[in-house]
Amino acid sequence: MTSQPPKSTFSACPHDCPSTCALEVQFDADGTIRRLKGARDNAYTAGVICAKVARYAERLYHPERLLKPMRRVGAKGEGRFEEISWEAALDLIAEKFLAAEAEFGAESIWPYHYAGTMGLVQRDSIHRLRHAKGYSRQFDSFCTNMAWTGYVAGTGRLAGPDPREMALSDQIVIWGTNPVATQVNVMTHAIAARKKRGARIIVVDVYETETMKQADIGLVVKPGTDAALACAIMHVLFRDGHADRDYLERYTDCPAELEAHLKDRTPAWAARITGLDAHRIEEAARLIGSVRKTYFRLGYGFTRSRNGVVGMHAACSIAAVTGCWTQEGGGAFHNNGAIYELNKEMIEAGSLRDPSVRALDQSLVGRILSGDKAALLGGPPVKAMLIQNTNPVSVAPEQDRVKKGFLREDLFTVVHEQFLTETARMADIVLPATQFLEHDDIYKGGGHQYLLLGPKAVDPPAGPKENIFVINEIARRVDSKSHPGFDLGARDHIDWMLKNSGYGTLAELEVSRWIDLQPDFETAHYLKGFGHADGRFHFRPDWGRSPSPNKPDGDPFGPWQSMPELPDQWDSIEAADDRHPFRLVTAPARSFLNSSFNETETSRKKEGRPEVWLRPEEAARLGIAEGARVRMGNDRGVVTLHARLVAAVAPGTVISEGLWPNDAFEDGRGINTLTGADPVAPYGGAAYHDTAVWVRVVQGA
Numbered sequence: 001m002t003s004q005p006p007k008s009t010f011s012a013c014p015h016d017c018p019s020t021c022a023l024e025v026q027f028d029a030d031g032t033i034r035r036l037k038g039a040r041d042n043a044y045t046a047g048v049i050c051a052k053v054a055r056y057a058e059r060l061y062h063p064e065r066l067l068k069p070m071r072r073v074g075a076k077g078e079g080r081f082e083e084i085s086w087e088a089a090l091d092l093i094a095e096k097f098l099a100a101e102a103e104f105g106a107e108s109i110w111p112y113h114y115a116g117t118m119g120l121v122q123r124d125s126i127h128r129l130r131h132a133k134g135y136s137r138q139f140d141s142f143c144t145n146m147a148w149t150g151y152v153a154g155t156g157r158l159a160g161p162d163p164r165e166m167a168l169s170d171q172i173v174i175w176g177t178n179p180v181a182t183q184v185n186v187m188t189h190a191i192a193a194r195k196k197r198g199a200r201i202i203v204v205d206v207y208e209t210e211t212m213k214q215a216d217i218g219l220v221v222k223p224g225t226d227a228a229l230a231c232a233i234m235h236v237l238f239r240d241g242h243a244d245r246d247y248l249e250r251y252t253d254c255p256a257e258l259e260a261h262l263k264d265r266t267p268a269w270a271a272r273i274t275g276l277d278a279h280r281i282e283e284a285a286r287l288i289g290s291v292r293k294t295y296f297r298l299g300y301g302f303t304r305s306r307n308g309v310v311g312m313h314a315a316c317s318i319a320a321v322t323g324c325w326t327q328e329g330g331g332a333f334h335n336n337g338a339i340y341e342l343n344k345e346m347i348e349a350g351s352l353r354d355p356s357v358r359a360l361d362q363s364l365v366g367r368i369l370s371g372d373k374a375a376l377l378g379g380p381p382v383k384a385m386l387i388q389n390t391n392p393v394s395v396a397p398e399q400d401r402v403k404k405g406f407l408r409e410d411l412f413t414v415v416h417e418q419f420l421t422e423t424a425r426m427a428d429i430v431l432p433a434t435q436f437l438e439h440d441d442i443y444k445g446g447g448h449q450y451l452l453l454g455p456k457a458v459d460p461p462a463g464p465k466e467n468i469f470v471i472n473e474i475a476r477r478v479d480s481k482s483h484p485g486f487d488l489g490a491r492d493h494i495d496w497m498l499k500n501s502g503y504g505t506l507a508e509l510e511v512s513r514w515i516d517l518q519p520d521f522e523t524a525h526y527l528k529g530f531g532h533a534d535g536r537f538h539f540r541p542d543w544g545r546s547p548s549p550n551k552p553d554g555d556p557f558g559p560w561q562s563m564p565e566l567p568d569q570w571d572s573i574e575a576a577d578d579r580h581p582f583r584l585v586t587a588p589a590r591s592f593l594n595s596s597f598n599e600t601e602t603s604r605k606k607e608g609r610p611e612v613w614l615r616p617e618e619a620a621r622l623g624i625a626e627g628a629r630v631r632m633g634n635d636r637g638v639v640t641l642h643a644r645l646v647a648a649v650a651p652g653t654v655i656s657e658g659l660w661p662n663d664a665f666e667d668g669r670g671i672n673t674l675t676g677a678d679p680v681a682p683y684g685g686a687a688y689h690d691t692a693v694w695v696r697v698v699q700g701a
């Protein structure tokens, strides 16, 4: 008797999104995957997922998926490959890695990865190989550094009030994030609060996003001016008696100094910096001061600036002035990274990690591959790379340098991918990867508090292999130190990690699907004290030494000594000038996820084409009409795209949404041609939304 395929099973979304949704996977009668839905009984997902993941079958059964290992036959970057067996590919990789090691040392090999999958086994096993061989380490700087550093400078810990409490708030301040596009579940809970309690939604952004369109109050500020807005709000709170002085005395480090410092940070002062009218700042401050249950949902977007750490810290400080932390449905949330406390020894082989091995900055990949001595941290050139879960030729800043670097004839590049991305086209060896529904993994939510299982739901086609297969097979061939993690499959890894973290077993998680790790109310709201040694919220962080979840080894970066001591506007952004009159923000597109989904037809259709959005009056001054073909550039390079005139953009600001494939632009130059890689103070990070540019109409277009 043949058994019927199941109608549905469960999983978790693997993408780099704070929502990490609990999924229900629905099958057709023949066992193929039809549609994904949000799990209704998961209290955070609450049955809602984004449209691009709902139609995952399109990505899973995509005709352009990579199915066979390939070896380059054409010139570098040309994209001509021939099929090769897994065995031959792995042998060749080992031969090249061993040769680089023999001639230049183990640090000349750079395993390079990021968060194409957030699965802890498939994403992080690359560290096991790295540490077992002493290959170069990686400093993760694409995404979280500024936000985490700024938040933790205040709270001392990367965790906050239960994200589901938003539904119990009377007012939600969505600051520098566009959840309708980037983490849809924030909207689920915010809208629930509005429906049930009449909660007010306030949004702070640099243009009128889809999220702002749903808000009661939208504040459009110039990019990189959030600290000025936050200071003026706090000024009014102190001035008008809305500061909770008992709370400040008990829970914060220097309230009197803060109050004195803010005396001249008036709404009029902030109006000049942010571009907002002073009365709108007064209004926002009055509402924040008068509603006790105010929940600040602080995003990443406003921190992707050279002053982004200061901006995050300043915004976070507002909640400590009003004392809304004491309220259910109040406080300031950014990410729950600190609550998980997982033992990842089997996955990462941390016991073999040698701290003297250099940690190369992933955002500086262009400079590193071009032989920049400072970026190479004094070590050998990079001669070989293994790349998993990331597409640096699209997503990394300073794209011209990145491309030049990958074109180096003496660089041996292995790219393990699901699609022939811009980066895979640069490879010497391309290896086909499974998709998340074809392998086992476990996920933790940044924007919530669940640890979720994502078990294999279907068999992969013949050809693609999961990440740990590649890691374990390479390790076997390159005389790596032994580690028991190399002998385990994904399920064994999950089971070991759960058992050794005190979270039960894989068998138990297969039944429960997820574990809710929300700390108790008093801990989450810091009522027993904040995370710093003195138990207080710090208005005055020690920037050179504040505990940063991302602090790499060594000294702080950049001009950190000139960071303001107390919340303040810090003029370290890439300012506009006569040659570059606009400031560019490269915000995410709703239907892409970083560079993922930019290969699916429906997502591309929904997004249209690469565009730059400018204010009609600013466009008119430049003779740019709706739909005009324009060039946008700076000293890093030039891109060609189409103009759209949008009124609700901050003055002097232009917006380009989404990581389109580079070849969707003329000349194949993607948006990151324009962004800079210089590390943001004090602990690094790429300032993707902080770029000065000129814009010109293409004559004769």
Ligand SMILES: Nc1nc2c(c(=O)[nH]1)N[C@H]1C(S)=C(S)[C@@H](COP(=O)(O)OP(=O)(O)OC[C@H]3O[C@@H](n4cnc5c(=O)[nH]c(N)nc54)[C@H](O)[C@@H]3O)O[C@H]1N2
Binding pocket: 016, 017, 018, 143, 175, 176, 177, 178, 179, 181, 182, 183, 204, 205, 206, 207, 209, 221, 222, 223, 224, 225, 226, 298, 299, 300, 301, 302, 303, 304, 305, 585, 587, 588, 589, 590, 591, 592, 593, 594, 595, 689
């Ligand atoms: N659809 C979709 N979802 C995604 C992603 C995607 O690419 N597409 N990316 C995923 C990833 S990796 C991450 S890290 C998260 C990030 O998600 P978010 O936290 O939402 O951060 P960003 O997406 O960088 O930017 C969010 C908003 O910040 C605004 N912004 C930019 N500069 C400033 C500023 O100076 N001040 C203020 N107030 N606002 C500013 C932008 O205009 C944008 O609307 O989203 C994830 N989810």
Ligand SMILES: Nc1nc2c(c(=O)[nH]1)N[C@H]1C(S)=C(S)[C@@H](COP(=O)(O)OP(=O)(O)OC[C@H]3O[C@@H](n4cnc5c(=O)[nH]c(N)nc54)[C@H](O)[C@@H]3O)O[C@H]1N2
Binding pocket: 016, 114, 115, 116, 117, 122, 142, 143, 387, 388, 389, 390, 391, 392, 395, 396, 416, 417, 418, 419, 421, 433, 434, 435, 436, 467, 586, 587, 588, 593, 594, 595, 596, 659, 671, 672, 675, 688
């Ligand atoms: N201009 C601009 N640039 C940005 C940003 C921005 O806002 N503006 N955002 C930045 C941010 S926040 C981030 S996090 C980075 C993200 O940058 P990346 O981490 O590179 O982002 P993704 O495009 O999501 O994923 C990269 C690749 O991982 C592959 N992948 C997925 N699952 C697997 C798997 O199981 N195995 C293997 N081998 N491969 C897999 C996907 O096919 C995809 O091509 O981009 C940054 N770049």
Ligand code: SF4
Binding pocket: 013, 014, 015, 017, 018, 019, 020, 021, 049, 050, 051, 053, 054, 182, 183, 184, 185, 593
């Ligand atoms: S909202 Fe984010 S976590 Fe949820 S399904 Fe979409 S991409 Fe995945």
Ligand SMILES: [Mo]
Binding pocket: 016, 142, 143, 144
């Ligand atoms: Mo990110």
